[in-house]
Amino acid sequence: MLSYIVRRIMEAIPALLGISIISFILLHIVPGDPVRIMLGQHYTAQRAAALSASLGLNKPLYMQYLIWLGNIVRGNLGYSYNYSQ
Numbered sequence: 001m002l003s004y005i006v007r008r009i010m011e012a013i014p015a016l017l018g019i020s021i022i023s024f025i026l027l028h029i030v031p032g033d034p035v036r037i038m039l040g041q042h043y044t045a046q047r048a049a050a051l052s053a054s055l056g057l058n059k060p061l062y063m064q065y066l067i068w069l070g071n072i073v074r075g076n077l078g079y080s081y082n083y084s085q
Contacts, residue, residue, distance in 0.1 A: 021065070024064075028061065034055075038051060039051065055079070
């Protein structure tokens, strides 16, 4: 019974990794700029660059994914683009 459970967990890992990749790509394909949404009326190029740097949005996509995946594994779901001020 224990070997069955371990085998099922090991089979679920690639599926969860695939779902995480699809979720991350969908977040980046959706139209709209999260920095522009967060800054709203206070948007300037300088503030946008600073916020992008602080959120890590200026890093390459694969680095963003690895950071995102590491945070998800630790239970950190990140910032809300709509509600953080």
